[in-house]
Amino acid sequence: MGRIHRLPVSVVNRIAAGEVVERPASVVKELLENALDASPSRIDVALEQGGVALVRVVDDGVGIDADDLPLAVTAHATSKLRVAEDLERIDTLGFRGEALASIGEVARLVVRSRPRDAGTTPAGASITVNGGRIGDVVPDAGAPGTTVEVHQLFGNVPARRAFLRTPQTEWSHASEAFVRTALAHPGVAFTLSHNGRRVHDLPATTSWRRRISDCFGNDLGDRLLDVEADDGEIGLGGLMGHPQDDVAAGRLQHLFVAGRPFRDRAILHAVQEGYRGLLLGGRHPVIFLRFDMPPEMVDVNVHPAKMEVRFRDPQRLYRLVLAALRERL
Ligand SMILES: Nc1ncnc2c1ncn2[C@@H]1O[C@H](COP(=O)(O)OP(=O)(O)OP(=O)(O)O)[C@@H](O)[C@H]1O
Ligand SMILES: [Mg+2]
CATH class of the missing domain: 3.30.565.10 (Histidine kinase-like ATPase, C-terminal domain)
Incomplete structure (x- = not known):
């Protein structure tokens, strides 16, 4: 047997x-x-x-x-x-x-x-x-x-x-x-x-800033700066905080792709680099970023809970984020 x-x-x-x-x-x-x-x-x-x-x-x-x-x-x-x-x-x-x-x-x-x-x-x-x-x-x-x-x-x-x-x-x-x-x-x-x-x-809105204000309050929403960038294939849009509106780790840092929130250390590292020299030690910027790319450039079938995604070209995202933030600061 x-x-x-x-x-x-x-x-x-x-x-x-x-x-x-x-x-x-x-x-x-x-x-x-x-x-x-x-x-x-x-x-x-x-x-x-x-x-x-x-x-x-x-x-x-x-x-x-x-x-x-x-x-x-x-x-x-x-x-x-x-x-x-x-x-x-x-x-x-x-x-x-x-x-x-x-x-x-x-x-x-x-x-x-x-x-x-x-x-x-x-x-x-x-x-x-x-x-x-x-x-x-x-x-x-x-x-x-x-x-x-x-x-x-x-x-x-x-x-x-x-x-x-x-x-x-x-x-x-x-x-x-x-x-x-x-x-x-x-x-x-x-x-x-x-x-x-x-x-x-x-309420339903076409404005991302409105939705952010409705979730976190107008004080935050009104102070955010717009970010927008594009490298031909990948689009990046969103809102970013002033360096002096910094927060503790893990708060008010939101990344989205294809209507899905996700976590990504490398992208948050690019964000932190973008603010380099402008933040006090241990503090982090407020950031809301949304990536637009063809579905074949991102794999969401990584884990059953789908909190992590894999990008075909993570370096490219890193560079795009870093350049977009530096340009605004
Ligand atoms: N709120 C809803 N409205 C309409 N259809 C729904 C709704 N919730 C579930 N369904 C239907 O039930 C099916 C099973 O839902 P379930 O969440 O188990 O699987 P899934 O969404 O297809 O995949 P996943 O497990 O990745 O969530 C869906 O594919 C959809 O057809
Ligand atoms: Mg489901």
């Missing part, structure tokens, strides 16, 4: 869930990305107890057909990719077909949807997943669009629940995830509530 056996799907999903869902902030991020991929005009987010008790995301996007609901919550099922080559040119925020299945594995997940296009199924429907057990599709009246609720995150995974911090700390991570995503999509209106209290109300 061999000792190697195939793992049951439930175990495979539980392992995958560990990579995608770390805390309520990961749920907020995944649900916001799903809502954004559905071409919405507005997204409303509500959390209870830092998101541990409830994360609810409501969008007015294209919706999901009732027949598709079981697949939407099944691992490796997606409407966003078909063939391996599609991975070379990803133009949606999601593509792995894993997020809802992972969340349904470690919480109680309810997806309610009604397709926006009246030509298809006019009625709405919902499906519930509880600790990986997928329930039946049931009729559910509601406005066009999709509502996703995640109740009692890690309620069935004591080992994971033990790693959650206080609701206050989880709330602060979750609201940061909300703000990062909302910054990347100024054209969509967002709201965020916590324990019934409205915390952010961000």
Whole structure:
């Protein structure tokens, strides 16, 4: 008898869930990305107890057909990719077909949807997943669009629940995830509530400065300088702080590519170099940068949580950022 056996799907999903869902902030991020991929005009987010008790995301996007609901919550099922080559040119925020299945594995997940296009199924429907057990599709009246609720995150995974911090700390991570995503999509209106209290109300705008002001206050937004650069193929746009408006490490430094916030030490190093000689030791500039480039120049399929991306030519980005900032200072 061999000792190697195939793992049951439930175990495979539980392992995958560990990579995608770390805390309520990961749920907020995944649900916001799903809502954004559905071409919405507005997204409303509500959390209870830092998101541990409830994360609810409501969008007015294209919706999901009732027949598709079981697949939407099944691992490796997606409407966003078909063939391996599609991975070379990803133009949606999601593509792995894993997020809802992972969340349904470690919480109680309810997806309610009604397709926006009246030509298809006019009625709405919902499906519930509880600790990986997928329930039946049931009729559910509601406005066009999709509502996703995640109740009692890690309620069935004591080992994971033990790693959650206080609701206050989880709330602060979750609201940061909300703000990062909302910054990347100024054209969509967002709201965020916590324990019934409205915390952010961000109207849709074409101005990135407006969205930044709505997130962080007019005092900050009004003082930022515009940055713009272009090397023929890669575009760079954004806003930068005056050297005297410096901040501690890790705060108010935001990078985006293809509608996605990302982290990148090398680019932040270029930013710091751009301000060289103008900052006090240990301080950092406020920076909001957005890169525009053809999808084949950036690979987002690096890690399940998609927080890091790989660029085909990182040196080129470094030079572009450095030159653009130096020119403004
Ligand atoms: N808010 C939504 N509006 C419309 N369709 C949705 C929404 N949320 C999920 N879906 C559908 O359910 C599918 C599964 O979502 P899920 O997040 O699990 O995977 P994904 O977004 O395709 O990939 P990833 O795992 O990278 O997020 C999506 O491909 C999409 O078709
Ligand atoms: Mg997704």
